[in-house]
Each structure stands twice: as C-alpha cells, then as structure tokens.
Amino acid sequence: MNAHGSPLALTPEASLNRMPVVMTEQDKPRPARYWVSTPALLSLIHEHTPGDERSVRQFLTTFSGEAEADQAILRTFAKRLIRVIQTARTGQAWADGSDFQRQYAQHWQSCETLVLAGGLTSGEFGQHLAHLLEAALAPLNVLVSPWAGQTGLVGLAQHYGSAEPLVVMDFGATGIKRGLAYHHGNRIVPLPELTVDHWLDDQGLFRADAFRAVLKDTREHLDGRLPLAISLACYLDRGHPHDYHSGVYHRLIDDCEHLATTLHQQWLPSAGFSGLALLEHDSTAAALAFRFSKPAMMVTLGTGLGVGVCPRHGGV
Known part of the structure; x- marks a missing residue:
C-alpha cells in the first residue's frame, strides 16, 4: 500500500480485473471484469428483463428483494462473483509468478474476511449480495461497506x-x-x-x-x-x-x-x-476504511473489479 509502507504494496500483477475466470466447463476463460462489473450487470438487466430501460444506478435504487426479476439478476450476479472469489482464493492465477505474486496468492488463501465496496454494493442489492456470498463461501466472513x-x-x-x-x-x-x-x-x-x-x-x-x-x-x-x-x-x-x-x-x-x-x-x-x-x-484507499486482526481483502465493484489489502489492527 505504497503510501504507508505495507509489506504487500499492490502492483499491476495483482489485478483482479484481468484474472482469467471460467464460469462453467463450457465457458472459455474470460477476465473477471467480464463477469462482474457495471457493464456485466447492465447486460444481466437486459437479459432477464427484456425492454427494461433502467440504468444500473436506477436498478440499484429500485432493487426489491421481493421482485422475482430483480432476484434472478441478483442470483446470477452473485453466482458469478462467488466464482471469481473462489478462483482468487485458489491462488492459481499467481502461484507460478513473481515473488510478489506468490506472496499475494498466499494472502488470498489466508484471507478470513472479505469486504465488498463500490457503487454496485449500494443499498439493498449490496446487502443481499453479501448474504449470498457469505452463505456460499463459508467460513469466509463477507461484509458490505456502509459507504458503498x-x-x-x-x-x-x-x-x-x-x-x-x-x-x-x-x-x-x-x-x-x-x-x-x-x-x-x-x-x-x-x-x-x-x-x-x-x-x-x-x-x-x-x-x-x-x-x-x-x-x-x-x-x-x-x-x-x-x-x-x-x-x-x-x-x-x-x-x-x-x-x-x-x-x-x-x-x-x-x-x-x-x-x-x-x-x-x-x-x-x-x-x-x-x-x-x-x-x-x-x-x-477503500481498504483503509477497515482494520482487522486477521488477513482481510477489500473488493470494489464498479466499472471493473478493484482489490486492496485491509490493514491490520495495531499498524498501518
């Protein structure tokens, strides 16, 4: 974390955006941003509700946990994000890379808490998303930032x-x-x-x-x-x-x-x-809003996927 001396200062080699992810055996590997990002969510809105003219921001604002169409979009998006996090936690994308990448892979594997932030975690959609991730990724703790x-x-x-x-x-x-x-x-x-x-x-x-x-x-x-x-x-x-x-x-x-x-x-x-x-x-910067006693990661969901290492208690 360049400005404050973290032992794991993130570099382009840490990109979650470009990490190859296979969603199913029939799919070819695609960058994670293809599956979970603002453009990906907009495509899901159009796919599940043809003729729906809501923007992503409007969808997040009007999202209802009781609306079946909204729930279908949420479930598909959550399934994709779960697969992205599972892929990251294997560490395979970085295990054979540089010393930094191997250390980064180890941090993902030792991570006990995941914090979601960014514009796509706003409101009720973000809360439901975190709930689905935590159920699927246990014992990983999943939190959603109150500041989106x-x-x-x-x-x-x-x-x-x-x-x-x-x-x-x-x-x-x-x-x-x-x-x-x-x-x-x-x-x-x-x-x-x-x-x-x-x-x-x-x-x-x-x-x-x-x-x-x-x-x-x-x-x-x-x-x-x-x-x-x-x-x-x-x-x-x-x-x-x-x-x-x-x-x-x-x-x-x-x-x-x-x-x-x-x-x-x-x-x-x-x-x-x-x-x-x-x-x-x-x-x-988003990760700096949280501190944990054990390894934790911040994932920001917006135009793409960002990642940051959350600081530990007792240090910066």
Whole structure:
C-alpha cells in the first residue's frame, strides 16, 4: 500500500480485473471484469428483463428483494462473483509468478474476511449480495461497506486522521467523487461529482492538463486553502504510476518525474490547495476504511473489479 509502507504494496500483477475466470466447463476463460462489473450487470438487466430501460444506478435504487426479476439478476450476479472469489482464493492465477505474486496468492488463501465496496454494493442489492456470498463461501466472513461507492473517500480521510477539514477526491474509471471531510474522516460532505470522459484527450487518456483543470474546478467549491487526499484508479509505485497500459490514468507517468511530489509541490499549490495529504490506489484507499486482526481483502465493484489489502489492527 505504497503510501504507508505495507509489506504487500499492490502492483499491476495483482489485478483482479484481468484474472482469467471460467464460469462453467463450457465457458472459455474470460477476465473477471467480464463477469462482474457495471457493464456485466447492465447486460444481466437486459437479459432477464427484456425492454427494461433502467440504468444500473436506477436498478440499484429500485432493487426489491421481493421482485422475482430483480432476484434472478441478483442470483446470477452473485453466482458469478462467488466464482471469481473462489478462483482468487485458489491462488492459481499467481502461484507460478513473481515473488510478489506468490506472496499475494498466499494472502488470498489466508484471507478470513472479505469486504465488498463500490457503487454496485449500494443499498439493498449490496446487502443481499453479501448474504449470498457469505452463505456460499463459508467460513469466509463477507461484509458490505456502509459507504458503498464513497468508501475510498472515507478510507482516505480516516487514514489521514485530521481534526481539521480535509478535501478528499477519488479519481475512478468513469467518475470523480469529491468531498470535504471533517472530524478525522467521521463526516464527509459531498461535492459535485464529475464524469471522467469529459476530461479525456483524443487517445482516451487522462493527462496532466486534465488533472490540473479538475483540481481548479474543485477549488472553486471551497472557501480556503486546504490539504487534499487523492485516490486514483491506477496502480502506484511509491507515489508514481507503474508503467503499464490499463485504464485512463497510467500515462500520467509521462507527465511528471514523480506524481506525488509534483502534486504536492506544483499542481496543488497552483490550484489553491495547501498540499498533498495522501495519494493511494483507489481500492487500497477503500481498504483503509477497515482494520482487522486477521488477513482481510477489500473488493470494489464498479466499472471493473478493484482489490486492496485491509490493514491490520495495531499498524498501518
């Protein structure tokens, strides 16, 4: 967890998104994101209820545990996610890889608690989903974050632990969530959310100019100079993106010598912030909202699947 010295700092080799998963013997292996993600859930909605014009957000808002069509969608989605978690817990996807991957596989195998977060865990759907997973994956404990898609903001704020106000931002694959955190992260006042595609260049990438523009836009909603904690849908190596080709943020590696330093010393002060409080991978930020005495993992469900290692009691 790059910014705070975890012995298992996640890298692109830890991707749950790209982990091959076979759903049945008749299926060919597909990346886990094919089975459980926002696009996958939307496809299930259309498949089970032809003519249903609800968006994923509308489905989550109106989901009813008593509606048979909604229940059918839930059961199929849960079955898929159960298979994804079972595949991860075998460790086979990483067992023959690098030293990091073998250690990562061992952590999955020793994991005793799974926390679900992200936009797809909202409301009644998330609660039912966690219940089905826990029944199928026992003795694994399965929890659902009470903050759903806001969990990353909470994790940033609570980990930094400032008694003074702190701006928190979560740069996701499709949306940018923002908030103002108070009282050590125990209260977060949301700021208007942004859509990522509005800020992408001709190659579909989020680059330095867009980052600076979003920071300036955010500053317009604030009264004074405050520190900022950021989570990014991009694997980070001690505060700088890994050199890999996935998502919209990875080419920020080409826009500065070291992202965290450039943010703290240049981009944030020029936008009117006092400096960088924390920079984290987005699912790691969500994992920071929870601490357990035994190994635990965070899985975030949204545009894709994110994964983070939950900190242990007595340390960070």
